Amino acid sequence: MTLLRGFLWLLGFQLLGQLIVELLSLPISHAMAGLLLLLAWLLVKGRLDESVATASQALIPLLAMLIMPGVVGIFFVIDEFAGHWLAVVVALAVGTGLSVLTTLWLMLRLMPRPDSGPSERDHSA
Amino acid sequence: MSALHASLLESPILAIALTLAAYLGGMALFERLGRPSWCPAVLIAAVVTAALLWLLDLDYAEYRRNAGWLTLLLGPATVALAVPLYQQRHHIRDLWRTILLCLPLAALLAAFYSVFLVWLLGAPPEIMASLAPKSVTAPIAIGIVEQIGGSLSLMLGGLLITGVLSTIFVALLARLMKITDPRILGFVLGVNGHAIGTIRAFEIGPTAGAFASLGMSLTGVFSALFLPLAWRLLGW
Structure with a gap:
């Protein structure tokens, strides 16, 4: 449940990022805006939520796998x-x-x- | 038979299973080869995937579309990168002056040199845009090419080559310039060689590794803000 709660936080920040990017028509990706908002939120709060830490530890090691379908395209x-x-x-x-x-x-x-x-x-x- | 093939082709499950199998297979092969630093694990996995696509006679565009159900996770995984950056805040606080002076210039030059060279060699704007985020960690770089309009696959290829070359150049030049400070080596590896440089830095030691992840995260954030803005201002 900790993982799911953390995942929901990440999705929430990504959606918030999307909202701000679309409203202000900023030239950055939704996920990047979400990253900056989450970072700002963590800095303001001054401590790291256990659920967010758990979800980020679960997702970050998957990044290499997640970019792989794009890498395959190089051969095409x-x-x-x-x-x-x-x-x-x-x-x-x-x-x-x-x-x-x-x-x-x-x-x-x-x-x-x-x-x-x-x-x-x-x-x- | 062809109906079965078509049904499998349309299934996101096959695309996802294929991706996971190729990734795990690629990782195992990478270990078996003794973790070669000149060949990133993800590249081996990509070769395995391409071979499987060819064997099963699957169309890449179709595969890519179906694998999108999996790669949707790139979004929240990118947001999650805020956590390691937050955990590095004491390094930023200690060295903010150095970072403020050095990072924007380093990240800018990492993009500029190659974009300028490829422009000099007569490449079209799409290739320039594809090479601009070459030193940025892949999930953030994907967001950048979406903004500035490059080819995703060319960008990822350039990214991997840049990562490998960075580890080679850092090893070579550090020896020539007699640099042994792990903070400098780590930071330079992270700024230029994103995740591949960071893995190399962790092999040097924990301090180098910490500074590499810091350099990688900051380069990513700075470039994601700067490159689309530069592209907009230059009217490309």
């Missing part, structure tokens, strides 16, 4: 984007390399030194 759009695959792969590879480089550099400049507390050993970075 190969023809649709014929002629652009090289551009896509180059843009992804070079873009991701540049992006990782920039983020590492930014964080190195901006991250404060770790406190003297016990720090975690790092083996294989």
